[in-house]
Amino acid sequence: MTDSTDRRPPGCRVPLIVLFTLVTLVVTSVSARPTAHTSKPKAAQALVQFLTSAHSRQILAEIGGFAPTRDSVYDRARGEYLVQVRRALQDAGPRPTNRNxxxxxxxxxxxxxxxxxxxxxxxxxxxxxxxxxxxx
Incomplete structure (x- = not known):
C-alpha cells in the first residue's frame, strides 16, 4: 500500500509531494517565473497552464493548504476545511480604510x-x- 506522499496524478511519473514541492518553489521564486524573453516559450507556456489549471489548484489546496483560486476546487472539496475557507472568503469584507x-x-x-x-x-x-x- 502506498501512502499519500506517493500518490501521482494520472499519467505522471512524479509523486504528488515532489510535484507539489516543485510547484511551490516555482511559484515562490521570482527567478523561476517565465518571461517573454525565455529561450523555451513552449515549456514556459506549459508551466503557466499547469500552474493555473484546476488540477494544480486542487493539489495546492489538498496537499499544501493553500486557499484555492478556482471555484471548481471548492465544488469538489472533500473535507470541511475547504468548505470553511470558502465560507470565510464569501463572508470577507474589504480592509478598513482608516488612515492608521x-x-x-x-x-x-x-x-x-x-x-x-x-x-x-x-x-x-x-x-x-x-x-x-x-x-x-
Missing part, C-alpha cells in the same frame, strides 16, 4: 506576539496604544 490601518496592524501584531511568547500578557501601554491609534 498600517500602524494599528503593527501594534496589533506586536500585542499578539507578546501573548504567544513567554510574556503571555499584553502590557497596559500596548492596550492604550491600540485604543488610541484609531482616534488619531
Amino acid at each position: 490601518y498600517t500602524e494599528f496592524g503593527r501594534a496589533f501584531r506586536n500585542a499578539v506576539k507578546s501573548v504567544v511568547t513567554a510574556q503571555d500578557v499584553i502590557s497596559g501601554d500596548t492596550a492604550r496604544e491600540l485604543a488610541e491609534i484609531p482616534r488619531k
Whole structure:
C-alpha cells in the first residue's frame, strides 16, 4: 500500500509531494517565473497552464493548504476545511480604510506576539496604544 506522499496524478511519473514541492518553489521564486524573453516559450507556456489549471489548484489546496483560486476546487472539496475557507472568503469584507490601518496592524501584531511568547500578557501601554491609534 502506498501512502499519500506517493500518490501521482494520472499519467505522471512524479509523486504528488515532489510535484507539489516543485510547484511551490516555482511559484515562490521570482527567478523561476517565465518571461517573454525565455529561450523555451513552449515549456514556459506549459508551466503557466499547469500552474493555473484546476488540477494544480486542487493539489495546492489538498496537499499544501493553500486557499484555492478556482471555484471548481471548492465544488469538489472533500473535507470541511475547504468548505470553511470558502465560507470565510464569501463572508470577507474589504480592509478598513482608516488612515492608521498600517500602524494599528503593527501594534496589533506586536500585542499578539507578546501573548504567544513567554510574556503571555499584553502590557497596559500596548492596550492604550491600540485604543488610541484609531482616534488619531
